[in-house]
Amino acid sequence: MQNGVQAERRQTDVMDPDRANALAVALGLGRGVDAGDALPPFFHQIYFWEAQPPGLLGRDGHPKVGTGLIPDLGLPRRMWAGGALHFHAPLRAGSMAEKRSRVADVTLKQGRSGPLGFVTLAHEIWQGGQLCVTERQDLVYREDAAPGGTRPTPPKARDDEETRRAMAFSSTLLFRYSALTFNGHRIHYDIEYARAVEGYGGLVVHGPLLAQGLLLMAEDAAPVRAFTFRATAPLMHDEAATLCRSGEDMWVRGPDGRQCMVATVEQ
Template identity: 40%
Template sequence: MRIEPNTIKHLQEWVGKTEVVHDQVTVAPINCLAATLDYPDLVNSSEPTALALPELWHWLYFLPHARQTEIGPDGHPQRGGFLPPVPLPRRMWAGGRLDWPNPLNPLLVGDQIEKVSTIESVTHKAGRSGDLIFVLVRHTISNQAGLALIEEHDIVYRDSPSANEKPIVPTPAPQNARWTKTITPTDVLLFRYSALTFNGHRIHYDRRYVTEVEGYPGLIVHGPLIATLLVDLVRQSISNCTLKHFEFRAIRPSFDLNPFTVCAVPDITSDPSGKTIQVWAQDHEGWLTMQATAVLN
């Protein structure tokens, strides 16, 4: 499929579109994700405390509420609402950047929260495998004390693979990790994370769809799930740390066919203070699948 200039111009009419949603930081999603990741409960449900929400766990809130009749063939809401109606079949979370501007104002259990989302840009690129459309969405999340989180979310749309498409040459992962954790991405784990984030995208739980329609070898591990595991590794390896900045980029899909490993090491070369952490995920063959940087307060 080739994207015509008039189509690109039409999609760019979505730039500046804004959506505002409200939610509350409740206990149940936190403990459900903790159970899904094989952690102990983080909050005592009978006596909930003002626990600071772990970084990236805000993705448990502000969930989409598209009605069943509004769902498209890939499991996502039909296109043309808040997001532009990009006429390419594959949609992926390509990466993002997050900033916590006020360390004294974390999101806490019980907080009433507001998210303001804005389409910042819609850009077209011609890649080796065809046209790509990148949509940049900016989110600001506030609680009763003010701004708590700024997030830029990169979404990429692409065509289905062609029969003669050559695979992208993989990148070897770094070999200097100080902290590591190996994850076995079972189909139950992927299903539970999809359920917790109300994500109907069939590539994460429908094996027939992902292999026969989208042409992948197995179920795809959610990019946000991998990013969450990267940040959790940093939090669990460095006591009492909080994040100031985190950015990540998906390099290569991870599938449920084999374990993968999340890794981290302080970047002493660029930051002698030890507050900049290089973080990445690698597959069972040692190929880089996600690259990230965490900056601590």
């Protein structure tokens, strides 16, 4: 560790079936998970918590940057911009697993709205001596929104999907997902903070929660081997979304037709 930033982090956790079932219930899934069963894809997000005492949290509820894997880039607003997943073998409920994480890249750029910091984390999840999941996690950091500033116009989503699925959100779902993933980011449950400090129109739906919906939709057709996703516009908790698929392409369309996420699935 140098200047408080870790080069690598290793965590172990038992893939508790009760926690997986709690997420399944929150998502309205009918199936249950017993010890020994394969976890649905991306359910590893509810394990390997990074619990920090209040004094080591930032204003946004996340662990302070510069104290763990994430360096302090001097940019206060954080967003999960996207990622990539490869599923090599199923994670089994009820058994111990290990997550190995490191910073793969840090880049500073100048965007239309000001400076941007991009941090890429690389994760491996092992269980029983076997590599089960590799994951790339893309985070972006930016300055506070200027008072009265305008947001970039979001891209328009495709409307040529072969299959679609409606997905609704509520403040309760966002709170439960935050609790199960131990995600303290206040934009997902503190509406006054989301509006007054970060400039959103309401509570922001988690990017991984949208990706989870797309993954479950894909998994209904066939097991998923790889999945890549990128967030393109925020979705608020009081907005219904349409999950769409055409071939290997998947996307999330907001109620006004804007594109909130794009993804590619390999099965």
